[in-house]
Amino acid sequence: MSQDKSQFDFNDRYGIKPARTWVRYAAVTAVLGAAWLLWAGLHHAQPALRSELISFITQDPRNPEIRYSIYREDGSQKVICTLAARDFDMNVVGQIEDTIEAGAKDVQRVISIPTRADAVNVGIERCRLIP
Incomplete structure (x- = not known):
């Protein structure tokens, strides 16, 4: 049996992917924050x-x-x-x-x-x- 030089990983063997759900939440928060910042800037730039x-x-x-x-x-x-x-x-x-x-x-x-x-x-x- 030939040995692979890479380290054996059970996550690869059973198809478990690392959890990166925080990336989705960060992206949604960034998009909402940018939209609010744009609205606030445009709204207060032209007062009545x-x-x-x-x-x-x-x-x-x-x-x-x-x-x-x-x-x-x-x-x-x-x-x-x-x-x-x-x-x-x-x-x-x-x-x-x-x-x-x-x-x-x-x-x-x-x-x-x-x-x-x-x-x-x-x-x-x-x-x-x-x-």
């Missing part, structure tokens, strides 16, 4: 309301001006934006709510914010849609 600070002027520190734009998907909705002016220590020294009526989808505004102390910067706190 976007606001952008264009510039601000603090020549009069008690009455700074802000220029900003908003874009809304549905022009029939009203938008309320909260604008705030801050001092050197980043304390809010003035805050107003600017109401933008229904109309154009893309709107630029220039608003003056009255303050109780000298302001050094102005920003958009948040904008929200009002149905």
